[in-house]
Amino acid sequence: MQLYQNQQLKLYNSLSGKKEIFKPLNEGHIGMYVCGPTVYSNVHLGNCRTFMSFDMIFRYFKHLGYKVRYVRNITDAGHLVDDAEDGEDKIAKKARLEQLEPMEVVQRYTVDFHNILQKFNFLPPSIEPTATGHIIEQIEIIKDILEKGYAYEQNGSVYFDVAKFNESYEYGKLSGRKLEDMIANTRELTGQDEKKSPQDFALWKRAEPQHIMRWPSPWGDGFPGWHLECTAMSTKYLGETFDIHGGGMDLKFPHHECEIAQAEASNGHAPVRYWLHANMLTMNGKKMAKSTGNNILPGEIFTGENDILSKAFTPSVVRFFMMQAHYTSILDLSNDALLASEKGYNRLMDALDTLDKLEAGKSSTFDVRSWQQECYDAMNDDFNTPILIAKMFDAVKHINLIKEGNESITAADKSTLKGVLSAFIFDVLGLERKTDVGTGSDKLTAVVELLIQLRKDARDNKDFSTSDKIRDQLSAMGIQLKDGKEGTTFSVS
Numbered sequence: 001m002q003l004y005q006n007q008q009l010k011l012y013n014s015l016s017g018k019k020e021i022f023k024p025l026n027e028g029h030i031g032m033y034v035c036g037p038t039v040y041s042n043v044h045l046g047n048c049r050t051f052m053s054f055d056m057i058f059r060y061f062k063h064l065g066y067k068v069r070y071v072r073n074i075t076d077a078g079h080l081v082d083d084a085e086d087g088e089d090k091i092a093k094k095a096r097l098e099q100l101e102p103m104e105v106v107q108r109y110t111v112d113f114h115n116i117l118q119k120f121n122f123l124p125p126s127i128e129p130t131a132t133g134h135i136i137e138q139i140e141i142i143k144d145i146l147e148k149g150y151a152y153e154q155n156g157s158v159y160f161d162v163a164k165f166n167e168s169y170e171y172g173k174l175s176g177r178k179l180e181d182m183i184a185n186t187r188e189l190t191g192q193d194e195k196k197s198p199q200d201f202a203l204w205k206r207a208e209p210q211h212i213m214r215w216p217s218p219w220g221d222g223f224p225g226w227h228l229e230c231t232a233m234s235t236k237y238l239g240e241t242f243d244i245h246g247g248g249m250d251l252k253f254p255h256h257e258c259e260i261a262q263a264e265a266s267n268g269h270a271p272v273r274y275w276l277h278a279n280m281l282t283m284n285g286k287k288m289a290k291s292t293g294n295n296i297l298p299g300e301i302f303t304g305e306n307d308i309l310s311k312a313f314t315p316s317v318v319r320f321f322m323m324q325a326h327y328t329s330i331l332d333l334s335n336d337a338l339l340a341s342e343k344g345y346n347r348l349m350d351a352l353d354t355l356d357k358l359e360a361g362k363s364s365t366f367d368v369r370s371w372q373q374e375c376y377d378a379m380n381d382d383f384n385t386p387i388l389i390a391k392m393f394d395a396v397k398h399i400n401l402i403k404e405g406n407e408s409i410t411a412a413d414k415s416t417l418k419g420v421l422s423a424f425i426f427d428v429l430g431l432e433r434k435t436d437v438g439t440g441s442d443k444l445t446a447v448v449e450l451l452i453q454l455r456k457d458a459r460d461n462k463d464f465s466t467s468d469k470i471r472d473q474l475s476a477m478g479i480q481l482k483d484g485k486e487g488t489t490f491s492v493s
C-alpha cells in the first residue's frame, strides 16, 4: 500500500483554469517535464524559485510513493533574442561578447546552475537532456509537421503555419488568447518577413554564414527554433501524452502554446494532461531585472556580498522563505522578509531538538493523527506549502507546551510526530538542519557520526592504531574531529 492510495491530490491545471483531481495516466507512475534554464548567464533567483517549486512537487510525489520520471532540460542551443529575422542566438551573442566558444559559455553556466541548485538542496531530475543533444529528434518532428501540412519552408527556414493549424485545432487555448484577436492586435510587418503571418513561429532557422551554432538539415545548415526542443525531449522521454508539464508563468505564451501546437500537429492529440505554472519573485515590491539594478544572485545572498541585504542568509533559510508562499502566488523578497524567515526556520529547528529530549507521558493532549492528516490535506490542496508550514508551527507550539509541562505526549505519538515532522520538513520542503549547513548532507553527518562511534569503541579497547587511523584519514579528506567534554564533534573544511 502506497501513501498516494490514501491521499487525494488536487492541482490547479492552467489549461482548464480549475483545480482538478490528479490522476496519473499510469497508476503509480508520473511523467513530469519542466522547462529548464537557458545557460548563457548565472541562474536568476527568480528561476531558482520556479525550479524549487517543481523540486518540492517532485519531492511530494516521491514522498507519496509515486515512481516519477522528472525531465528538466538544459537549453544550450540558444534562443533567438527575438523572433525577428535578424535575431541573434543568446548563447552565440554571449560567446561573441566574451570571446568564447559557445560550448564554453554553456559549460560555465551549466556548472553554475548545478552548483546553486545543489546549495539549495535540490534533488537531481531523472533526466536532464540538452537541446544540442537532440537535434536529430527535432529535425524529425519538423519533417513530420511539414508532411502533415502545418508548416512551410522559406529560404532554408521552416515556419509553423498557425492559421492552418487553427483550422483543425485551437491555437491559444492555454493562454486564453484567440487567434483573431492576436491578428487584429499585430501591426503589419514590412515585406522583409519571410513568415506568412506574424503569428507563425520558426521550427528551423537558416544559419547566416557568421552564425556559429549550426547543424545540417534537409533545408540546409541552420538551428532549431525556440519552442521545438521541449516538444522533442518531452515526447522522447515521456511519450506523446504525459502527466505534468511545468514552467514559469512567463513561458505560458508563446512557448508552451507553441509546444502544444507542435505536438498536436505532429501527433494529432494534446501532449500534456496537467499544465502547472509557477509565479514570479519580485524584490522590494519591484520586478527583478539586471537592467534596473533591482537584482541579486543566489550566491550573493549566501555570502552576504551585496548592497541589498543586511547580512548573509543560508540556502535553507532562503528555501524556507520561498516555501512560505504558494507556488502560484507572487513572492516579494526583502531584507525584513528574509530576517523573519530566518527566525521561523531557527524556531522550527530548535523545536526538533526539543522534541528529541521530551519525556514521554501516559497520555497525549495533542491529537497527532488528525494533525498529520491536516498536513497532507494542505499538500493535497495544490501543494499548499504556506498552510503546511503553519501546521508545522502548530506542532512547534505543542512541543514547547509539553516541554514546559503544560501538555503531554505518549511515546508512540512522540515517535509519529517526529517522523511526520522530518518527512515534511526535510523530504518534502527540502530544508536542511542547521548542523548540516556546510557539512554536506544528512547522510554525511550520519556516516561521520558512525565513524566517531567506532573510533570511541577502538579507544575504549585501547586499539589506538585504529582510532588514530580513523582520525587521520578523515582529516586527509578535510573532515576534522574535535574531542571535547561533551564528546567528539566534527567540522568540514
Ligand SMILES: [Zn+2]
Pocket: 034, 035, 036, 230, 255
Ligand atoms: Zn520548454
